[in-house]
Amino acid sequence: MPAVELRLAQGTPCWVSLLTDDLPGARAFYGALLGWTYTPGPGQLGDYVRAELDGAPVAGLGVSTATGFPVQWTTYFAVDDADRTAQLVRECGGTVAVGPLQAERAGRMAIAADVSGAVFGLWQGEEHLGREAGREPGAPAWAELLTPDAEGAAGFYSTVLDRPVRSGPEETALLVDGRPVAGIRHRAELRGHPPRWRTHFVVRDAELTARHTLGLGGRVLVEPHDTARGRAARLADPQGGHFSVLEVLP
Structure with missing residues (x-):
């Protein structure tokens, strides 16, 4: 399934991103395993690349800057208003660790955790609208x-x-x-x-x-x-x- 042209409905998982302590190693591993190629991502996110299948973005890979932070994949959910949803996270007993912040023209994002500590992301797409789950190998x-x-x-x-x-x-x-x-x-x-x-x-x-x-x-x-x-x-x-x-x- 190609990248969407319209913003996904709120609540739809729209993106996955990996934070790792070895970006070159992760790029090589997932490129060989899932057939990904890479292009640069928003500069505000640091050393970050977008993984692509046939020219369409499917995932993000970046470097963790937090000492002792585990290597992990994060699921992002599409939202209509990242600031409002981040406030709801807090009101419902969760925490917001990063943002909401602007990722250049790509969109607005936040990284949060639910009441049990599970980490997830919020994505208000602008130029980059994300990708819905599909059936294409590697997606x-x-x-x-x-x-x-x-x-x-x-x-x-x-x-x-x-x-x-x-x-x-x-x-x-x-x-x-x-x-x-x-x-x-x-x-x-x-x-x-x-x-x-x-x-x-x-x-x-x-x-x-x-x-x-x-x-x-x-x-x-x-x-x-x-x-x-x-x-x-x-x-x-x-x-x-x-x-x-x-x-x-x-």
Whole structure:
């Protein structure tokens, strides 16, 4: 799916961005694994590049300037007004760590955390409107929150993003125009990790991608397995950034 020409509806996951301590290494790894090429991003964001597929942006990669900050992927949600939504985050018990700030002409952004500490971003697109999840290999496929308080998280994101949620047997879905755009899943034990949003990328073959990850110096955290959305695997890049891959069902 190409980059959108109209701003995505509020609450839609519209962008993913990696903060790493080794940008050249991350560029090489994801370029080889997912077929990405790179162009410079907004200068206000420091050493930052946009990853592209066939000339269309799909993700951002930047350098973390915070000492001890973990290498991680961040999911951004489209919003109509980043300043207003950031204030709602605070009113609902979350925190705003960065911004809202202007990223040149690309748009206005903020980085926040929900009541359990899961980090996410807000994006008010201007020249850069973001990208909706799609089915093209290498593109973002799905966003999923793992949290010990799924009910509280569902209420938080529903209020902050002004979108309804739908509870299911395995996860709660955030809805935009009646369709699920992100999942919230209860995990009582997160094995020492804080609550977090998982980033999934489309691949043609989860087994092959897992083997390729090992060959590129990464790790396989969870072997390929069947899920309701397709065959998936949980991986880590050589710098320690966790991500998932997903064979999207027809």
